[in-house]
Amino acid sequence: xxxxxxxxxxxxxxxxxxxxxxxxxxxxxxxxxxxxxxxxxxxxxxxxxxxxxxxxxxxxxxxxxxxxxxxxxxxxxxxxxxxxxxxxxxxxxxxxxxxxxxxxxxxxxxxxxxxxxxxxxxxxxxxxxxxxxxxxxxxxxxxxxxxxxxxxxxxxxxxxxxxxxxxxxxxxxxxxxxxxxxxxxxxxxxxxxxxxxxxxxxxxxxxxxxxxxxxxxxxxxxxxxxxxxxxxxxxxxxxxxxxxxxxxxxxxxxxxxxxxxxxxxxxxxxxxxxxxxxxxxxxxxxxxxxxxxxxxxxxxxxxxxxxxxxxxxxxxxxxxxxxxxxxxxxxxxxxxxxx
Amino acid sequence: xxxxxxxxxxxxxxxxxxxxxxxxxxxxxxxxxxxxxxxxxxxxxxxxxxxxxxxxxxxxxxxxxxxxxxxxxxxxxxxxxxxxxxxxxxxxxxxxxxxxxxxxxxxxxxxxxxxxxxxxxxxxxxxxxxxxxxxxxxxxxxxxxxxxxxxxxxxxxxxxxxxxxxx
Numbered sequence: 001x002x003x004x005x006x007x008x009x010x011x012x013x014x015x016x017x018x019x020x021x022x023x024x025x026x027x028x029x030x031x032x033x034x035x036x037x038x039x040x041x042x043x044x045x046x047x048x049x050x051x052x053x054x055x056x057x058x059x060x061x062x063x064x065x066x067x068x069x070x071x072x073x074x075x076x077x078x079x080x081x082x083x084x085x086x087x088x089x090x091x092x093x094x095x096x097x098x099x100x101x102x103x104x105x106x107x108x109x110x111x112x113x114x115x116x117x118x119x120x121x122x123x124x125x126x127x128x129x130x131x132x133x134x135x136x137x138x139x140x141x142x143x144x145x146x147x148x149x150x151x152x153x154x155x156x157x158x159x160x161x162x163x164x165x166x167x168x169x170x171x172x173x174x175x176x177x178x179x180x181x182x183x184x185x186x187x188x189x190x191x192x193x194x195x196x197x198x199x200x201x202x203x204x205x206x207x208x209x210x211x212x213x214x215x216x217x218x219x220x221x222x223x224x225x226x227x228x229x230x231x232x233x234x235x236x237x238x239x240x241x242x243x244x245x246x247x248x249x250x251x252x253x254x255x256x257x258x259x260x261x262x263x264x265x266x267x268x269x270x271x272x273x274x275x276x277x278x279x280x281x282x283x284x285x286x287x288x289x290x291x292x293x294x295x296x297x298x299x300x301x302x303x304x305x306x307x308x309x310x311x312x313x314x315x316x317x318x319x320x321x322x323x324x325x326x327x328x329x330x331x332x333x334x335x336x337x338x339x
Numbered sequence: 340x341x342x343x344x345x346x347x348x349x350x351x352x353x354x355x356x357x358x359x360x361x362x363x364x365x366x367x368x369x370x371x372x373x374x375x376x377x378x379x380x381x382x383x384x385x386x387x388x389x390x391x392x393x394x395x396x397x398x399x400x401x402x403x404x405x406x407x408x409x410x411x412x413x414x415x416x417x418x419x420x421x422x423x424x425x426x427x428x429x430x431x432x433x434x435x436x437x438x439x440x441x442x443x444x445x446x447x448x449x450x451x452x453x454x455x456x457x458x459x460x461x462x463x464x465x466x467x468x469x470x471x472x473x474x475x476x477x478x479x480x481x482x483x484x485x486x487x488x489x490x491x492x493x494x495x496x497x498x499x500x501x502x503x504x505x506x
Contacts (some may be wrong), residue, residue, distance in 0.1 A: 138378040142492050152459055171391030179399040186399060198379065205375040248344075262371045284346035289372045302346060305381050
């Protein structure tokens with residue numbers, strides 16, 4: 001198509017040895033030599049002429065140009081070397097100071113004194129919303145840093161990974177079990193750590209928003225631990241026998257208007273009769289989120305944020321209490337700072 | 340203010356969401372936890388009648404269990420062992436460590452086992468003969484107590500397990 005019109009010959013650059021011109025020149029010189037040679041010596045017609053190459057010839061203009069270029073470069077180098085960077089910066093600053101402020105980027109001050117384009121209150125609203133958006137705790141995956149409260153090794157040292165025997169296993173707990181060591185179930189601490197982190201994060205956010213948190217446990221040997229943790233956190237605990245209508249009929253039981261907790265933390269989801277603790281069902285009924293430590297014989301289905309782990313060892317329960325107490329205190333501390 | 344007590348239908352979030360959408364619950368009555376739940380939902384949605392998964396629990400066994408079984412068969416249990424104390428290895432643990440060291444020299448398992456037994460018994464007899472000269476290796480009550488007091492972590496002050504085990 002269009003490519004047929006293209007020139008397929010090599011480029012003919014000025015100054016470079018060009019074979020065609022060489023040929024021409026050769027021819028010319030041949031003729032010259034022939035004419036000259038005839039007068040001097042008769043040359044052997046078979047002798048081939050010395051093929052000399054035409055030197056790369058630059059035109060006058062080219063030579064002049066290159067000369068000027070060199071001179072200019074030398075000049076420039078001398079110029080640049082004359083001043084240090086510091087001197088240059090100082091000079092530039094002096095130059096800027098001498099200019100007017102007319103072309104400067106307009107500043108929008110916090111006191112709205114210089115803002116002329118927007119109304120003062122409009123500007124304030126925009127700034128407020130921006131601040132709120134930036135500092136909204138819900139936007140951060142771990143605003144309170146609950147990840148740093150514990151390590152998987154701490155869970156191991158506190159015997160969190162010990163479950164009951166295979167015979168008492170609740171089928172719903174199977175995903176959280178790592179395996180069974182001669183009949184004794186062992187929890188997968190990686191999963192436990194992840195779920196525990198979620199639970200602590202949720203706790204911290206509820207505490208930050210001023211929610212009431214209730215620690216619940218019905219194991220007699222853990223009563224003191226649980227109640228102390230709640231006291232230190234500044235929240236509430238119910239570690240005794242559960243009255244059946246505390247949540248569902250609270251106003252009758254307490255004889256007055258009651259506010260139910262916004263979060264229930266169950267240190268054990270079973271009562272001493274090895275049945276599901278009433279608080280699990282009642283909290284679900286009253287639309288209260290629950291966090292529960294579920295052992296291998298507990299049912300995690302009704303619990304909002306289950307944490308699979310040992311709920312019998314005092315060491316484990318002490319660890320959980322400490323972690324939840326710390327999460328609550330973290331949430332509350334951030335609340336004071338912002339307000 | 341409306342509420343829904345049906346714990347077996349959906350979960351608390353779906354019920355409250357339904358109430359808000361239908362208008363039964365006003366937006367200002369929205370519970371505190373609602374936004375937090377939306378931002379950080381649980382990994383598995385809570386639901387009453389969730390069917391259990393068909394996972395089989397796998398048994399946990401280690402290659403060293405074979406050696407442990409042989410050891411206990413031959414020598415029996417040393418009585419009480421304190422699982423909480425990781426410092427003083429049990430006789431079986433010592434046997435295992437020595438077994439691992441000598442594993443490269445032998446190809447036959449039973450030969451290796453007998454060899455290790457011999458080595459341990461020799462060591463034991465040597466230790467017994469010079470026990471009076473050796474400093475207290477920490478199995479007496481007094482040394483355990485002082486060791487525990489010096490540590491920062493709370494340790495059981497009287498360790499009956501170590502009292503009753505042979506050295």
